[in-house]
Amino acid sequence: xxxxxxxxxxxxxxxxxxxxxxxxxxxxxxxxxxxxxxxxxxxxxxxxxxxxxxxxxxxxxxxxxxxxxxxxxxxxxxxxxxxxxxxxxxxxxxxxxxxxxxxxxxxxxxxxxxxxxxxxxxxxxxxxxxxxxxxxxxxxxxxxxxxxxxxxxxxxxxxxxxxxxxxxxxxxxxxxxxxxxxxxxxxxxxxxxxxxxxxxxxxxxxxxxxxxxxxxxxxxxxxxxxxxxxxxxxxxxxxxxxxxxxx
Amino acid sequence: xxxxxxxxxxxxxxxxxxxxxxxxxxxxxxxxxxxxxxxxxxxxxxxxxxxxxxxxxxx
Numbered sequence: 012x013x014x015x016x017x018x019x020x021x022x023x024x025x026x027x028x029x030x031x032x033x034x035x036x037x038x039x040x041x042x043x044x045x046x047x048x049x050x051x052x053x054x055x056x057x058x059x060x061x062x063x064x065x066x067x068x069x070x071x072x073x074x075x076x077x078x079x080x081x082x083x084x085x086x087x088x089x090x091x092x093x094x095x096x097x098x099x100x101x102x103x104x105x106x107x108x109x110x111x112x113x114x115x116x117x118x119x120x121x122x123x124x125x126x127x128x129x130x131x132x133x134x135x136x137x138x139x140x141x142x143x144x145x146x147x148x149x150x151x152x153x154x155x156x157x158x159x160x161x162x163x164x165x166x167x168x169x170x171x172x173x174x175x176x177x178x179x180x181x182x183x184x185x186x187x188x189x190x191x192x193x194x195x196x197x198x199x200x201x202x203x204x205x206x207x208x209x210x211x212x213x214x215x216x217x218x219x220x221x222x223x224x225x226x227x228x229x230x231x232x233x234x235x236x237x238x239x240x241x242x243x244x245x246x247x248x249x250x251x252x253x254x255x256x257x258x
Numbered sequence: 259x260x261x262x263x264x265x266x267x268x269x270x271x272x273x274x275x276x277x278x279x280x281x282x283x284x285x286x287x288x289x290x291x292x293x294x295x296x297x298x299x300x301x302x303x304x305x306x307x308x309x310x311x312x313x314x315x316x317x
Contacts, residue, residue: 064268241299
């Protein structure tokens with residue numbers, strides 16, 4: 012089967028297709044969340060009776076932090092496609108990802124603060140990992156602010172796309188803030204990330220939660236891009252002729 | 259394990275439920291907000307369609 016991907020670069024073709032996908036992604040997000048949390052809360056304690064209970068924050072902290080960085084990379088990807096091919100749908104995708112990315116960044120900082128209070132005794136420290144993650148949140152907010160500050164949609168999209176490219180520098184900074192080549196030079200309070208040191212049940216519950224968050228991200232980003240299409244294309248014939256749009 | 263033991267989480271209940279509570283709150287609120295936004299946008303689109311119809315009739 013050959014799919015013509017360019018067909019779906021037109022909002023009129025993309026809009027109905029993603030509308031059908033949203034319930035599936037929502038369904039997967041809910042089922043996997045329930046499964047992952049059940050695994051995380053009820054299938055690990057016997058294995059880890061000596062471990063302090065606050066480790067359970069890992070099941071949402073790590074997936075949220077991963078999503079915050081992954082969504083930024085995807086957002087920049089769409090922005091770059093927009094800059095190269097000048098397709099309006101790519102810019103809409105980038106704009107739809109930003110708030111969800113910012114939301115996950117906030118959640119990773121929030122959950123990290125409560126975890127930090129239990130294990131380090133402080134909600135916040137100007138540690139490289141936390142500081143760089145906070146800056147990622149500011150970059151997301153900057154992207155959204157710049158995009159909404161310019162009235163001309165085309166110019167707003169292009170300016171925000173270039174800003175998102177500048178912000179891309181945050182991803183390696185966040186990554187290397189704890190994974191520096193020489194551990195002796197690391198001054199980070201935040202522990203290093205190594206999947207080998209984690210107990211298998213915890214790792215799997217965490218990975219299930221990551222897929223759940225990922226499915227959730229798909230669902231809400233598709234919901235938002237449909238809203239953006241409704242907003243931006245309201246004067247077009249195809250949207251006005253679309254049956255089912257009528258409220 | 260009793261229910262209160264589960265909620266207590268070995269003394270770390272407050273921290274754990276603050277985290278999970280915030281995640282649940284935000285992840286319920288975001289799709290809900292998007293649904294409400296969609297309804298408002300549909301109303302706006304309906305107005306545009308009605309306006310166009312009226313213009314066509316008056317011509």
